[in-house]
Amino acid sequence: MTTGGQQSSELEVVGRILGVHGVQGWVKVFSDTDPRENIQHYQPWHLKQGGQWKPVKVTGFRPQGKGLIAQLEGITDRNMAAALVGQEIGIPRDLLPQSGGGEYYWRDLIGLRVFESGGADLGKVAKMLETGANDVLVVRGDSSSLDRRERLIPWLPDDVITDVNLAEGHMTVDWDPEF
Numbered sequence: 001m002t003t004g005g006q007q008s009s010e011l012e013v014v015g016r017i018l019g020v021h022g023v024q025g026w027v028k029v030f031s032d033t034d035p036r037e038n039i040q041h042y043q044p045w046h047l048k049q050g051g052q053w054k055p056v057k058v059t060g061f062r063p064q065g066k067g068l069i070a071q072l073e074g075i076t077d078r079n080m081a082a083a084l085v086g087q088e089i090g091i092p093r094d095l096l097p098q099s100g101g102g103e104y105y106w107r108d109l110i111g112l113r114v115f116e117s118g119g120a121d122l123g124k125v126a127k128m129l130e131t132g133a134n135d136v137l138v139v140r141g142d143s144s145s146l147d148r149r150e151r152l153i154p155w156l157p158d159d160v161i162t163d164v165n166l167a168e169g170h171m172t173v174d175w176d177p178e179f
Contacts, residue, residue: 011090
């Protein structure tokens with residue numbers, strides 16, 4: 001499916017519309033970028049409307065209290081803005097900076113097969129959790145792994161995470177399979 005020149009598989013979800021702000025069509029924005037204000041630099045945004053991604057230009061953007069607000073081209077009143085609440089914000093993946101130097105996008109870790117340092121297959125990374133201290137891998141066992149358990153493994157590079165090989169689709173962890 002191609003919409004607005006971008007295939008949906010080429011877009012990365014980086015935020016969503018949380019609510020409306022004021023009466024002139026501004027929207028409250030949640031951003032997954034770090035720092036969160038960086039979402040404004042990735043243009044155009046694409047909003048998922050009716051199952052299709054549609055490009056939209058950001059014409060105004062600023063921090064507001066503890067959040068962010070944006071004005072989108074063609075959205076001129078509160079009712080129009082309200083229709084966008086809950087929609088995901090996608091941007092073309094090629095606009096994102098390349099990861100490197102031991103840094104990874106979560107999307108690149110999801111689906112990697114996880115082996116403990118002794119060679120036991122623990123399963124695949126199902127998702128990532130953000131906690132206060134460190135991020136956590138949720139590794140789910142499957143028919144190819146040691147067992148079908150779900151394990152929570154802290155993302156601690158050079159300590160618990162000893163190797164990540166995106167090209168081969170696996171990572172090695174220093175983790176007791178009994179945990």
